Amino acid sequence: MADECILPEEILHYIFLRMPTKPLLQLKCLSKHWNCVISNPSFMKARSRRMILAPALPLHAIDISVQGNDMNHSMIKLHFPYAMLEDKEVTIVGSFNGIVFLVLEKAYRPHELILYNPFTGAFKTVPRPPYSDYTNHMYGFGYGTILDDLKIIRIMRYDSANSGSRLYEIFSLKSGSWSSPSVLIGKYHFLKYSGTFVNGYLYWVAARDDHWPIIVALDIKKMVFSEILIPSGCNWNCLGRFNGRLSMICIRSNDFELWVTNDHDSGNLWSKKCLSKYTSLSDHDKSFNVLCVLDDGKLLVVQYPSKQLIVYDMFKESYKEVNTLISFGQLTNLQSIEYQESSISPADMCSTLI
Template identity: 35%
Template structure:
């Protein structure tokens, strides 16, 4: 059989029409197809937006909001079967997910923690150097963001152990992508109780909902100066609320009765509430707040929907077929498909 040459421009046109799941599979057709598919220009031209779903002890899943079949699909975990692994996503930069996982090694009966940079589309990954660790049996709180400029990427990590009586503050570790190293910050984090393991990044600050002297508030950390500040929460019970961003503003969303309540902070410490009523909201809980005004929610049967808060209609929803066995620590992170190498984050 004579080989048939298809011009790249025609191949691009064909590949651009495929759902992202099929596009990832077609990388195996040939080396030439693989190079075309992960070409930065091709992926940027297509602007494929995806949602990465992460839950402890479950495989990584991906949702393609633009796929008409609305199917979730599993990703190959960088280090084999994630069973018994506690996985967190600190954030995504240029299509690269920053993942932290804790797992138990049966061979030597020890716990280990790994931080990796992972491209969900290409499956390429890169290990981040291990920090000088405290006891691995304690939990850690994380954040990922940058300071004055986007080329100053940092990972923040501090322990969530119960403080000693003599401690009012504790130090924390900072990983700099510029120097490819960890350092112990000279600043200190107050002893507070955190409601989530990962901070929300916006405009140079990382944010966590915390209990401070039995009062619920937001703790903000300036990623550049490492200075701390407090932000009052809106007058609502947000014990299970999810922090996120909408239109470049910090926001928090939660289900109250049959209402989805979204509070947006357009000015420092000033919140405006939106009450989105729908009879089915009492069956759901908020997983995450997506870019573009979408809120990802899951019902008691582990089925997902995206509610679009910016549409004129109050009930513009999209349902997805799929199932996640374990929902402990479930989060969803939106990202743009990229062919970037994880090592690129060290060379910004």
């Protein structure tokens, strides 16, 4: 554009920092200079906008910072080679520094593991592990105490040679390689395919062999598994993170309950932080599912049969309609994740990515 450099750089920064993501992405395509400004890591760090990866195909992001009910700017179709998704189930596992970990699954084919930046559209494929089969696996994405040692955890099928225990293996982005399979002692039926990462731990909701519901926790630094009891009488719905701590949404009667873990040396593991009525979200002919717990206590909810996406504020007991999903039939264990926009390339995270 002929007039693109008339505005001083600091004015451009001021404008771009405050723009919703959807028009900002459109500006990247209009000008090489604007693209450089917007893609600059220092600009992205200053912008630091949190988004939600929505469970829709094609992949969409939700910009929850958009004011009011501007549905046109709050739902953003993302750039991705959708031919890769054809006839495949997609699991949204986790995110770190704007990079999202996706698992693509097709019957009788090994899983494809993808690291993807929703803001830039860049993606890379993780090398397949030496041991690959076509059964369901559980995944996690996180790190111990060292930020530059991200790991992908894959918990595999039952190992009949070890009395029904499961095998697990680890891909280190630092070394660019898979570990040899190890044995996870204990018979667990995992109820979600994706682990929730909080402060060096990964958490999966599961049931023991006696059908008792628990949370399986993995200390990523020590690579030690343990069990955590859920709050007494809690009909769990979704794990998440609230103010940097592990949280769980429980449903009782017409109430949402937000439970949050305390310090390890505390006498009680869980504290109830919020009790919220959800009657405004549902009536006799509607039901809903919690897809994501946001760090500020809001929930992303999908309402049936309309497939309406709603951001629900538990503390204010208010909600905002986002959009109606077109399709989410190919997403496994329907869920979403919150991520932070960045210009980081997946290729910079590991040298062996394909």
